[in-house]
Amino acid sequence: MLKFKEITKIFKTDLTSQPFVALDNVSFEIPTGSMVGFLGANGAGKTTSIKIIMDFIRADQGALEFSSELGKNKNDILKKIGFLPERPYFYPNLTGHEFLHFLGGLSELKKSQIDQNILKWAPRFKIDHALNRQLKTYSKGMLQRIGFLSTIIHDPEFIILDEPLSGLDPIGRKELKDVIVDVHKSGKTVFFSSHIVSDIEEICDRVIFLQTGKMVYDGGVQSLLNTHEQKDYLVKVQGYGFTPSVKHQEYTRLAGNITTFKINQQDREVLLAEVLNKKVELIGLEFIKPSLEEIFYNIRSK
Amino acid sequence: MLAKLLLISLYTFKEIFKSKILYITLFIGIALMVMTYVATEFTYGTPDKVALDFGLGMLSLSSLGISLFLGATLLPNEINSRTVYMVISRPVPRWVFIIGKILGLIAILLINVLILSLMTLACSYLLGGEVNLVTIWAIVFNCLEAILLLLVVVFLSLFLNTTLATVVSLLILLLGHAIKETQETSFVKMRGYLNTVLEAYHLILPGFYKLNLKDFAIYQKTIETSYLVNAFLYGTFYSLFLLFLIIFIFNRKNID
Numbered sequence: 234m235l236k237f238k239e240i241t242k243i244f245k246t247d248l249t250s251q252p253f254v255a256l257d258n259v260s261f262e263i264p265t266g267s268m269v270g271f272l273g274a275n276g277a278g279k280t281t282s283i284k285i286i287m288d289f290i291r292a293d294q295g296a297l298e299f300s301s302e303l304g305k306n307k308n309d310i311l312k313k314i315g316f317l318p319e320r321p322y323f324y325p326n327l328t329g330h331e332f333l334h335f336l337g338g339l340s341e342l343k344k345s346q347i348d349q350n351i352l353k354w355a356p357r358f359k360i361d362h363a364l365n366r367q368l369k370t371y372s373k374g375m376l377q378r379i380g381f382l383s384t385i386i387h388d389p390e391f392i393i394l395d396e397p398l399s400g401l402d403p404i405g406r407k408e409l410k411d412v413i414v415d416v417h418k419s420g421k422t423v424f425f426s427s428h429i430v431s432d433i434e435e436i437c438d439r440v441i442f443l444q445t446g447k448m449v450y451d452g453g454v455q456s457l458l459n460t461h462e463q464k465d466y467l468v469k470v471q472g473y474g475f476t477p478s479v480k481h482q483e484y485t486r487l488a489g490n491i492t493t494f495k496i497n498q499q500d501r502e503v504l505l506a507e508v509l510n511k512k513v514e515l516i517g518l519e520f521i522k523p524s525l526e527e528i529f530y531n532i533r534s535k
Numbered sequence: 536m537l538a539k540l541l542l543i544s545l546y547t548f549k550e551i552f553k554s555k556i557l558y559i560t561l562f563i564g565i566a567l568m569v570m571t572y573v574a575t576e577f578t579y580g581t582p583d584k585v586a587l588d589f590g591l592g593m594l595s596l597s598s599l600g601i602s603l604f605l606g607a608t609l610l611p612n613e614i615n616s617r618t619v620y621m622v623i624s625r626p627v628p629r630w631v632f633i634i635g636k637i638l639g640l641i642a643i644l645l646i647n648v649l650i651l652s653l654m655t656l657a658c659s660y661l662l663g664g665e666v667n668l669v670t671i672w673a674i675v676f677n678c679l680e681a682i683l684l685l686l687v688v689v690f691l692s693l694f695l696n697t698t699l700a701t702v703v704s705l706l707i708l709l710l711g712h713a714i715k716e717t718q719e720t721s722f723v724k725m726r727g728y729l730n731t732v733l734e735a736y737h738l739i740l741p742g743f744y745k746l747n748l749k750d751f752a753i754y755q756k757t758i759e760t761s762y763l764v765n766a767f768l769y770g771t772f773y774s775l776f777l778l779f780l781i782i783f784i785f786n787r788k789n790i791d
């Protein structure tokens with residue numbers, strides 16, 4: 234869907250201060266049909282990258298390449314893109330209805346199509362009751378939702394969202410994530426930035442991780458989890474006087490004589506045999522799966 | 536493209552219209568009527584002229600004010616509040632966005648002028664004045680002047696912050712009116728180099744005085760066609776030139 238090739242962006246704020254390298258030779262790819270999370274701490278360069286994709290600002294070096302299925306010229310490509318900016322703000326005096334008709338019209342939809350799409354989505358976003366009110370009366374969550382509705386009103390193939398989940402309460406986050414997943418399942422490519430790892434781990438199949446303007450990782454979420462797997466097990470036994478012969482870490486000794494050991498994967502068979510021999514009771518065997526959060530924390534501290 | 540341009544104008548118009556800025560117009564209109572009533576009571580001879588003078592003055596002030604204050608924030612507001620991203624992330628070239636925004640604001644200007652000129656003409660007529668063609672021309676040229684000022688301030692707002700853009704535009708407006716008289720003072724006439732400086736100013740910055748026909752409308756009641764044509768061409772081409780510059784710069788601007 235998109236190739237972001239060796240892009241460098243340098244901001245020159247004023248004459249006296251040093252130029253600031255916001256993106257340093259960053260390359261990544263967004264495959265068609267994928268759901269890609271764009272991860273990075275505050276100031277990592279996520280919004281800057283997205284602004285370059287949308288041609289709001291221009292890169293100093295590198296190139297962008299949209300796949301030909303989106304179209305050949307800028308007009309055709311933009312017709313198939315749905316974009317939601319970071320912390321969006323809306324014309325305060327327009328009503329929700331007017332706002333959607335404005336943006337739908339700019340995306341070359343007919344009035345009847347816009348009305349049809351509003352009918353389809355507004356109840357799902359729970360803003361159908363407020364569409365005739367001015368946007369300045371909307372709460373932050375309502376604005377985020379109508380913003381997302383406007384992003385998909387023209388049924389775009391490629392959806393780019395800059396921190397779509399920020400400012401929402403847990404229920405709102407869940408609801409919006411569900412919609413994003415549904416839209417993705419209907420065949421759309423989704424690219425969204427976030428600095429919350431668990432959101433990305435939950436719904437994305439790929440992740441791009443940026444750290445102070447440099448690429449750290451670009452690839453599948455699963456393969457990242459697999460390569461960083463520590464392959465450890467937690468073994469829980471009940472009974473007295475059992476100490477494994479293999480290398481282990483002893484964790485907890487609860488009142489009910491339950492002990493938990495952490496062992497390496499390769500020692501699993503030996504330990505299990507010992508447990509059965511000693512006649513202590515095995516009450517749990519758990520594979521420890523690191524979260525993306527832990528992995529990125531490790532990468533960052535390296 | 537035209538459809539999208541008009542759509543942007545329409546919603547720009549709606550957004551400003553609903554901000555109730557035109558209440559000021561109505562307020563001025565009411566002041567005009569009260570003033571006219573007072574004039575009939577206290578002036579001898581020419582109350583219609585007083586109404587016309589006051590009406591045209593208010594009309595000019597309010598439209599220049601709208602240009603200056605709404606023009607200075609027209610683009611910066613869009614950029615600061617990131618609403619511009621909503622529009623140019625759609626299939627809308629930047630020049631369509633710019634022209635759409637400016638036309639939307641011009642529509643507000645024209646409505647303000649329409650309301651106030653109808654009221655002015657009505658008051659003047661009721662007081663025994665006649666509606667002459669020069670008055671209509673004065674109103675048309677007032678619109679042209681406000682549009683030119685609007686483009687000056689929009690242009691400056693691309694580089695300067697809102698306050699500076701407003702102040703500098705106001706200065707350019709005042710200078711553009713004062714330059715004629717300055718050039719005619721004996722102080723300048725006696726010093727050739729000063730005249731050269733003023734001529735140079737003329738070449739670059741807009742001579743707003745050319746578009747001010749108020750005195751013709753109130754006192755002379757006639758005006759030469761050649762003056763009208765020249766002034767009209769001057770105002771139009773200067774505006775188009777500025778519009779072109781604005782688009783040229785905005786197309787290359789990093790919007791962030």
Ligand SMILES: Nc1ncnc2c1ncn2[C@@H]1O[C@H](COP(=O)(O)OP(=O)(O)OP(=O)(O)O)[C@@H](O)[C@H]1O
Pocket residue numbers: 244245246253255273274275276277278279280281282319428791
């Ligand atoms: N116009 C600009 N001029 C100078 N520096 C800028 C400009 N825009 C962004 N930067 C700098 O570039 C860096 C990256 O900013 P960016 O907005 O892309 O971060 P981000 O990853 O989106 O962060 P956040 O999670 O906070 O939104 C920051 O250090 C920021 O200060």
Ligand SMILES: [Mg+2]
Pocket residue numbers: 279280281319395
């Ligand atoms: Mg950001």
